[in-house]
Amino acid sequence: MESNALMWFRKGLRIHDNPALDHARRGATRILYPVFVLDPRYLERDPSAFSPGSARSGLNRIQFLLESLADLDKSLRRLGSRLIVLRGGDPADVVIRILREWNIGKLCYEFDTEPYGQARDARVKDFASGSGIEVFSPVSHTLFDPAHVIQKNGGKPPLTYQSFVKLAGQPAPPIGQPFSSLPPVGDVGECENVGVPTIQELGYGSLGQVEFSPFRGGESEALKRLNESLVDKEWVANFEKPKGDPSAFMKPATTVLSPYLKFGCLSSRLFYQSVQEIYTNVKRHTSPPVSLVGQLLWREFFYTVAFGTPNFDQMRGNKICKQIPWSDDDKLLASWRDGQTGFPWIDAIMVQLKQWGWMHHLARHSVACFLTRGDLFIHWEKGRDVFERLLIDSDWAINNGNWLWLSCSSFFYQYHRIYSPVTFGKKYDPTGKFIRYFLPVLKDMPKEYIYEPWTAPASVQRRANCIIGRDYPRPVVSHESASKQCRLKMGEAYALNTASRGPWAARIWRSSAGNSEKTIQLPTRARDSNRNA
DNA sequence: TTAAGGTTGCAGTG
């Protein structure tokens, strides 16, 4: 029996290693609709946000998404198809509507582990199943199926990296691309204006002063960047994450493939396989957790814990999160967010975040530690929100996981180890090239004072054309006393957490837990993943 | 109960 198929793109914005797309084109499919639905939750303009963009996304990531969609459309057209971009409200409602209107018999989409995606997909799947529509939803965003790893661990997610790695084993290889054309797209009925929009068409036209990220979106760009990253076999083999230079920005010390993994422009399985091939061809190579493959496994680790932990993205009701009485100070928070703390190393990183949507991993550590347990003692959820909005690689599981880590709320507990907002950056960049680039107001400050400009004599400040307190802020805290206070407060909070670990502690979790009871959608079983024609 | 280990601290020394 002939039927129309719908390939619903969300993440997984690629042609290669895309099992859902592969399944959609197979069998008796005569008509294939490749669809992406613009989600107002991420794209609707919010003038009240602290930077241009929507409530949840800055312009850099919106632009990255649109570039990824345009590239996907181009690739689909080469295969005789095209991308249909739909507007009109909640994506689940839109998809349910077109399932009926376009007489869809087969619905394919990549499995999504995030709570928002789970709820969205549950609605669509329920409708489709009730209407006799075949649903195929394979795991292809991650190397492993988080549900399967949790099952192997006795129903609980592994909470240490090492135990996760032991459990995970080897990932499946990417699927080949055994097709050179796709079925044609059918009539889109009453849907109008189904092309990939420009950022101006989304209502962001008047905001031209924003500096856009140097990183362009899309699968083509992802594969190009992957190949360029892997050209230097020695570099790949000797990669050690903690030894990277967070101040390198003209040529970043990492691959910057994270935004492509986030949107699925790049398959993690292809990345994994490509690195493994290099490993087999060199004498020796580094290992997890510090190696390049180790970085991919960190991603898997956080995806798995996030999938199996209710309320993972908040302190309350999160069983793996220390309960810490963070302080509430909107002025201090704003100074951090806007790059106005008076610590050039911190502020330059925050400006890079705003302008590029990307910073080195250790730079993220530096500013996250400063905001939370290191200096300002502000809630990690506030910092998480800022990162989530501004990063082009913003990823729910990884971002929350790392904020839990850096704030010593989970995974990592050595709260006495605090990054210095002065000396940490100086180790890598003694002359302050990074600071001068992202904070031009300090470009003429002598290197002796570039990390602590408030210590520069007035005459030096005048010569550098930068008066501290007028052209650049004084430090919002004294690092010496603030970090000392933070250590004390962390010690007290930890003691309370330990004391409340009795049988009555469960009440705390239950009384503060929000809507942790949610239906979890399971992926289409692996054996249904039909790789053979 | 104890010992070992944990991707990425800092300051000082050679």
Place this chain on the structure above:
DNA sequence: CACTGCAACCTTAA
């Protein structure tokens, strides 16, 4: 750059 001492957290495995 590699090593030490510093002060010291948690979880896991025995």
